[in-house]
Amino acid sequence: MKKTFAALVAAAITATALPASADLVVPNLSYRTGPFAAGGIPYADGFNDYFTLLNERDGGIGGEKVVVPECETAYNTEKGVECYESTKGMGALAYNPLSTGITYQLIPKMAADGITLYTPGYGRTSAANGKVFEWVFNYPANYWDGASVAVKYLLDQSGGSLEGKKISLLYHNSAYGKEPIRTLEELAKKHGFKLTTLPIDSPGQEQKSQWLQVRRDKPDYVLFWGWGVMNQVAIQEAANIKFPMDHFIGIWWSGSENDVKPAGAGANGYKALTMHGVGTDYPIYADLKKYVYDPGKASGPAEAEGSVIYSRGMYAAVVIAEAIRKAQELAGHANVNAAEVRNGFEALEITDARMAELGLPNFGQPFAATCADHGGPGGAMIQQWDAAAGKWTLVTDFIAPDKDVLDPLIAADSEAYAKEAGLTERCK
Amino acid sequence: MPDQLLYAMEVTLNGLMAGVMYALVALGFVLIYKASGIFNYAQGVLALFAALTLVGIQQGQVPFAHVINAITGGHLESFGWQLPSVLAIGLTAGVMVLLAIVIEKLVLKHLVGQAEIILFMATIGLAYFLEGFGDVMWGADIKTLDVGLPQGINETLESVTDGLFGYGFFIDNLDVVAALVAVALVTALTLFSQYSKQGRALRAVADDHQAALSVGISLRFIWVLVWSIAGIVALVAGIMWGSKSGVQFSLSLIALKALPVLMLGGFTSIPGAIVGGLIIGMGEKLFEFFLGPLIGGATENWFAYVLALVFLVFRPQGLFGERIIERV
Numbered sequence: 001m002k003k004t005f006a007a008l009v010a011a012a013i014t015a016t017a018l019p020a021s022a023d024l025v026v027p028n029l030s031y032r033t034g035p036f037a038a039g040g041i042p043y044a045d046g047f048n049d050y051f052t053l054l055n056e057r058d059g060g061i062g063g064e065k066v067v068v069p070e071c072e073t074a075y076n077t078e079k080g081v082e083c084y085e086s087t088k089g090m091g092a093l094a095y096n097p098l099s100t101g102i103t104y105q106l107i108p109k110m111a112a113d114g115i116t117l118y119t120p121g122y123g124r125t126s127a128a129n130g131k132v133f134e135w136v137f138n139y140p141a142n143y144w145d146g147a148s149v150a151v152k153y154l155l156d157q158s159g160g161s162l163e164g165k166k167i168s169l170l171y172h173n174s175a176y177g178k179e180p181i182r183t184l185e186e187l188a189k190k191h192g193f194k195l196t197t198l199p200i201d202s203p204g205q206e207q208k209s210q211w212l213q214v215r216r217d218k219p220d221y222v223l224f225w226g227w228g229v230m231n232q233v234a235i236q237e238a239a240n241i242k243f244p245m246d247h248f249i250g251i252w253w254s255g256s257e258n259d260v261k262p263a264g265a266g267a268n269g270y271k272a273l274t275m276h277g278v279g280t281d282y283p284i285y286a287d288l289k290k291y292v293y294d295p296g297k298a299s300g301p302a303e304a305e306g307s308v309i310y311s312r313g314m315y316a317a318v319v320i321a322e323a324i325r326k327a328q329e330l331a332g333h334a335n336v337n338a339a340e341v342r343n344g345f346e347a348l349e350i351t352d353a354r355m356a357e358l359g360l361p362n363f364g365q366p367f368a369a370t371c372a373d374h375g376g377p378g379g380a381m382i383q384q385w386d387a388a389a390g391k392w393t394l395v396t397d398f399i400a401p402d403k404d405v406l407d408p409l410i411a412a413d414s415e416a417y418a419k420e421a422g423l424t425e426r427c428k
Numbered sequence: 429m430p431d432q433l434l435y436a437m438e439v440t441l442n443g444l445m446a447g448v449m450y451a452l453v454a455l456g457f458v459l460i461y462k463a464s465g466i467f468n469y470a471q472g473v474l475a476l477f478a479a480l481t482l483v484g485i486q487q488g489q490v491p492f493a494h495v496i497n498a499i500t501g502g503h504l505e506s507f508g509w510q511l512p513s514v515l516a517i518g519l520t521a522g523v524m525v526l527l528a529i530v531i532e533k534l535v536l537k538h539l540v541g542q543a544e545i546i547l548f549m550a551t552i553g554l555a556y557f558l559e560g561f562g563d564v565m566w567g568a569d570i571k572t573l574d575v576g577l578p579q580g581i582n583e584t585l586e587s588v589t590d591g592l593f594g595y596g597f598f599i600d601n602l603d604v605v606a607a608l609v610a611v612a613l614v615t616a617l618t619l620f621s622q623y624s625k626q627g628r629a630l631r632a633v634a635d636d637h638q639a640a641l642s643v644g645i646s647l648r649f650i651w652v653l654v655w656s657i658a659g660i661v662a663l664v665a666g667i668m669w670g671s672k673s674g675v676q677f678s679l680s681l682i683a684l685k686a687l688p689v690l691m692l693g694g695f696t697s698i699p700g701a702i703v704g705g706l707i708i709g710m711g712e713k714l715f716e717f718f719l720g721p722l723i724g725g726a727t728e729n730w731f732a733y734v735l736a737l738v739f740l741v742f743r744p745q746g747l748f749g750e751r752i753i754e755r756v
Contacts, residue, residue, distance in 0.1 A: 035678035038570045173726040199726035209716040229678040258570045262674030
């Protein structure tokens with residue numbers, strides 16, 4: 001009896017944990033626990049729900065079901081690496097760990113293993129250089145794009161000149177938060193503004209010192225690279241010191257509903273970058289309702305659907321799915337392997353027409369990857385929080401980053417990495 | 429008056445206020461350690477659980493709604509009420525007392541007579557259990573906590589200091605409320621432990637378990653009592669911190685802010701928790717103000733521990749802790 005029970009349990013574990021050999025495996029390194037779970041959960045749900053939609057509506061991609069094994073990282077770099085090691089053997093085709101710290105650790109590992117690392121809007125910015133980073137893609141936008149777009153927007157707000165202005169950067173004291181500093185320093189030289197950087201230690205529940213300094217320094221604008229509880233506290237503290245909220249601009253990871261709601265009316269007017277649309281007013285949601293939500297196959301609660309972070313998780317899944325589809329087209333067969341999927345990422349072109357076909361018209365900017373360009377156009381929009389209506393409103397169209405400043409920085413950083421790692425440039 | 433001096437005064441004031449917030453968390457640790465010798469690793473999670481429960485009760489959220497919906501296929505979410513803050517706080521305090529009874533019955537009762545390290549391990553298990561239980565019960569999304577506490581700059585202080593010095597000091601109204609609540613809490617706890625029968629029993633247990641048992645004091649009752657009080661203190665800390673950041677998992681990490689306070693103030697002294705909090709809060713803010721910019725900033729997290737370590741070297745029992753001398 002005991003043996004039968006053990007055999008049944010073993011069979012059940014095997015059946016649920018291991019994908020069938022022909023499945024397309026896209027692990028979801030998520031964080032549903034820990035201090036950053038409030039962002040990690042809707043992102044993971046959006047990611048899962050899109051693949052569920054493809055499976056339920058289309059029978060997968062090219063007739064192959066997509067399996068999305070989830071592994072909990074708690075936004076912890078060591079756990080993230082463990083998750084990668086424990087799932088890559090399932091035949092993983094691509095990873096999207098939603099953590100810059102984990103990304104930095106996985107870049108050399110995944111290049112050695114020949115698996116694609118997709119880091120939209122986060123990770124190592126200079127991975128946009130495909131000549132060096134063969135296995136990493138970060139289109140449609142990265143942190144340096146974000147910094148540049150924010151400064152271009154501020155230029156526009158200041159009548160075309162930032163000469164003599166003071167801009168403070170408040171940032172998560174981690175690899176993630178430090179990413180934009182180099183770009184902002186270059187932009188400060190170019191546009192003549194004074195940049196002050198104020199680090200905040202994780203998780204960021206106590207920020208009194210930093211906001212007292214902002215109050216003393218009276219910067220014209222505050223840029224913000226936060227995540228998790230740091231976002232809610234910063235917005236509350238800004239409201240407390242009566243900093244003009246429309247002069248306070250967060251990166252896209254500091255611009256979700258979760259970040260502004262706890263501050264109530266005080267958050268009104270706060271701005272943040274976004275690289276995609278938000279809300280459920282897209283045709284895809286009719287299909288999601290029919291094939292995923294109504295049959296009870298949604299990954300999470302209904303209230304997250306259409307939210308900023310849920311939309312971003314879904315967008316990441318859309319791009320990965322399109323890359324797999326492209327890989328199938330190039331390879332001439334549906335059951336593609338990791339190397340073929342990388343080729344799909346590199347040949348991927350997403351047009352406005354294709355986004356409309358996918359049920360997401362005008363949701364993201366069109367882009368076409370090349371051997372050298374893994375970073376995409378880098379455009380972002382500015383959204384502003386309307387506390388009374390309880391929603392974000394787009395106040396600009398896509399703003400293109402300043403490639404004249406960014407390209408040399410990306411080239412320098414990626415070349416330094418290539419030298420350190422002993423890599424030779426490709427795409428010649 | 430020179431600007432730097434004015435700024436330093438403002439920073440000191442805010443540091444003291446931040447220290448009160450740390451002390452609110454440290455108080456819960458002290459209460460349990462004093463009565464039972466247990467370092468309660470779960471104190472931060474108790475604050476999270478209390479705040480989650482408060483929001484859930486106040487907003488009429490159905491507990492375990494996700495689990496119930498997953499099993500039944502239903503769409504339960506809310507009872508449809510919005511309770512007044514005072515009533516919701518009272519009910520949550522009741523839940524914390526209930527939780528103390530359950531913890532005593534299911535965990536502590538079975539560990540009577542065990543080494544302190546075993547009890548400490550049990551609180552680690554309890555912390556992780558409660559963390560997950562809170563998530564399952566109320567959901568992991570960020571919840572807005574609004575019990576009517578004022579937030580934002582205290583305009584009276586700003587205008588008074590502006591008139592005096594030509595520079596208006598910032599102080600957050602929430603911090604002022606926290607300071608008043610801390611004073612009330614410490615006064616109530618002191619009166620309770622000095623003048624009530626249960627308080628005297630609690631002190632007797634803290635002094636010597638065996639002697640207290642020999643005169644008929646129920647150790648189990650005392651444990652329920654002290655965990656209940658610690659739960660209510662955790663609720664107060666959860667309200668103060670949750671009002672600022674929303675109620676979310678990271679509330680449990682406020683315990684990290686209490687550790688240096690305990691090291692400095694001593695694990696067994698209620699006034700020590702307050703004084704330790706004030707010293708840590710002021711010390712870390714002043715260090716960040718004067719030296720932070722020279723060494724890259726973000727010094728507060730580690731400097732609090734350095735400060736506590738320095739005190740430890742000279743006074744291992746903390747400022748107000750009991751000095752234990754064991755002779756061979």
